[in-house]
Amino acid sequence: MTKKIELAPENNKLCEKICSISGEVVTMCDQCGTCSASCPMAAEMDINPSEMMKMSQLGMEEVLETKAIWLCASCFTCVVRCPRGLDLSKVAEALRQIKLRQAEDHMDIKKLTIEELEGLPQIALISACRKFTG
Amino acid sequence: MSQTKIAYYPGCTLKTTAKNFEDSALAVARALDIELVELPKWNCCGTVYSLTDDNLMYHIAPVRNLLRVKQMVRDELVTDDHRMVVLCSMCYNALKRTNLRVKENPEDLQKINDFMYLEDDDYELNVDVIHFLDLLKEIGVEKIREKVVKPLNGLKVLPYYGCMLLRPKEVGIDDPEEPNLQENILAALGAEPIDSPYRKVCCGSYLTVDNKYVVVELAYKILSHAQKAGAQALTTSCPLCAFNLDNRQKEIKEKYPGFKNIPVFYFTQLMALAFGLSNECYGFDLHHTKPEPLLKEKQLC
Numbered sequence A: 001m002t003k004k005i006e007l008a009p010e011n012n013k014l015c016e017k018i019c020s021i022s023g024e025v026v027t028m029c030d031q032c033g034t035c036s037a038s039c040p041m042a043a044e045m046d047i048n049p050s051e052m053m054k055m056s057q058l059g060m061e062e063v064l065e066t067k068a069i070w071l072c073a074s075c076f077t078c079v080v081r082c083p084r085g086l087d088l089s090k091v092a093e094a095l096r097q098i099k100l101r102q103a104e105d106h107m108d109i110k111k112l113t114i115e116e117l118e119g120l121p122q123i124a125l126i127s128a129c130r131k132f133t134g
Numbered sequence B: 001m002s003q004t005k006i007a008y009y010p011g012c013t014l015k016t017t018a019k020n021f022e023d024s025a026l027a028v029a030r031a032l033d034i035e036l037v038e039l040p041k042w043n044c045c046g047t048v049y050s051l052t053d054d055n056l057m058y059h060i061a062p063v064r065n066l067l068r069v070k071q072m073v074r075d076e077l078v079t080d081d082h083r084m085v086v087l088c089s090m091c092y093n094a095l096k097r098t099n100l101r102v103k104e105n106p107e108d109l110q111k112i113n114d115f116m117y118l119e120d121d122d123y124e125l126n127v128d129v130i131h132f133l134d135l136l137k138e139i140g141v142e143k144i145r146e147k148v149v150k151p152l153n154g155l156k157v158l159p160y161y162g163c164m165l166l167r168p169k170e171v172g173i174d175d176p177e178e179p180n181l182q183e184n185i186l187a188a189l190g191a192e193p194i195d196s197p198y199r200k201v202c203c204g205s206y207l208t209v210d211n212k213y214v215v216v217e218l219a220y221k222i223l224s225h226a227q228k229a230g231a232q233a234l235t236t237s238c239p240l241c242a243f244n245l246d247n248r249q250k251e252i253k254e255k256y257p258g259f260k261n262i263p264v265f266y267f268t269q270l271m272a273l274a275f276g277l278s279n280e281c282y283g284f285d286l287h288h289t290k291p292e293p294l295l296k297e298k299q300l301c
């Protein structure tokens, strides 16, 4: 059976951008839902990981405004399980990067109290800055 | 037998909140005739492997560290001429994945080497990044068992792996779904490894910085399932997992008053304890949930 996803030309752009930043061919996702079933963060997300893939395929700008892209913790559980060999963690990173590269930070480190800053291990602070700031 | 000297990358957190991880691991290695020789000059690896395909900038920091091993070989600081040992799971993952990426993409490596033109050497892909658990596997459980003077009898421990040691597959040190490296070591120490599907579930990682309640929920799930399965303690090799599973017990307790605190160890601390090494390397003062009451109950300290 041939599967075909037609993109409206104006949406092609976002889809292409996601593919080029992530290096993943998001149109290969066949929506099996394995990622959503495996994701430890899915319960907290507003859209689940397979919906993130679908919206990326369709180039829907709304995906950039979801909480889910910031809740993906790059745990790679979906990556080892995707039957299509797709790396959803890279897609989520691409979506975050599209926002961050427009100088829209997701986190303001200055809002942390001195006590919090002193208590957190460096790897936590550095990785959060890497993921949430541009 | 002459001592093996092997390059060792500590990373930032092993000098601060996870000092007890470094101290106990170095002492354990020494007991096994291995000297972990710290890189004379190292920098932060960036902690997370950069997942974008179009930006090489973030791969420079890890490559710069790999480059240092060559100098160490030249200066005869190490006897193992091609490996670098890492303890922190996050650093391990970032360094190992970057190494793989530049191995698979010679053009990227060329660009990175060109960028680092002030360095004396180019990075020539001569380094294998390994985790301390890889090294212990190579040494074998027999030798570990021989060193045990104080068996951890009756101690039920959940070996927690989290993400960075196991995934993705190409850098995982063990089977991503059924790991057993820590189990084998714990059994060799005389402890009883406990099984739970939660040993591979993410603790929430860096979300602890700006969304700590997501982490509190996940940590509560991981810890309470461990307790239900009979665990009296957990082991880890990640200072961020340790923070989320140990320090966040404060917030767990506030939200779930019925929660019973449970100590979280670095696996090397339990090895040091069983090997009867000097208690200066334990560093229990850095724990939120103090392990001494459990260890006293088991007559281990």
Ligand code: SF4
Pocket (backbone or CB within 6 Å): A028, A029, A030, A031, A032, A033, A034, A035, A036, A049, A050, A053, A078, A081, A082, A083, A084, A085, A086, A088
């Ligand atoms: S597991 Fe892979 S193929 Fe299945 S929905 Fe997720 S990304 Fe798509």
Ligand code: SF4
Pocket (backbone or CB within 6 Å): A035, A038, A039, A040, A041, A042, A049, A071, A072, A073, A074, A075, A076, A077, A078, A079, A088, A089, A092
């Ligand atoms: S990598 Fe992200 S999307 Fe995939 S399972 Fe982990 S948290 Fe969920």
